[in-house]
Amino acid sequence: MSEHLRVADYFVVATGLSRPHVKALHDEMHVRLKQMGETHSKAEGAELGWWVLLDYIDVVVHVLQPEAREYYQLDQLYRECPLLDWKSVPLPEALLADEDA
Numbered sequence: 001m002s003e004h005l006r007v008a009d010y011f012v013v014a015t016g017l018s019r020p021h022v023k024a025l026h027d028e029m030h031v032r033l034k035q036m037g038e039t040h041s042k043a044e045g046a047e048l049g050w051w052v053l054l055d056y057i058d059v060v061v062h063v064l065q066p067e068a069r070e071y072y073q074l075d076q077l078y079r080e081c082p083l084l085d086w087k088s089v090p091l092p093e094a095l096l097a098d099e100d101a
Contacts, residue, residue: 009058019049025063026052
């Protein structure tokens with residue numbers, strides 16, 4: 001990513017199906033990553049739940065409702081960037097422990 005958009009190493013674009021879903025995804029990411037020692041600047045858009053932006057410096061996370069994702073076309077903005085098969089990325093031990101509980 002950084003070779004293409006000199007902003008972050010990775011961009012994550014996720015879809016929440018409704019305002020409460022977007023907020024729940026934001027809350028869950030915030031809590032789990034904070035437990036791992038990761039912090040972000042103030043979440044942009046969290047109060048509206050239309051598009052939430054979490055900036056972890058090297059990784060920027062966008063959580064959008066379907067209409068927002070279609071309107072802003074972030075996928076088109078990042079189309080030249082290589083895709084990462086997120087299912088092949090090993091999870092940190094802290095996350096694996098939560099899944100087993």
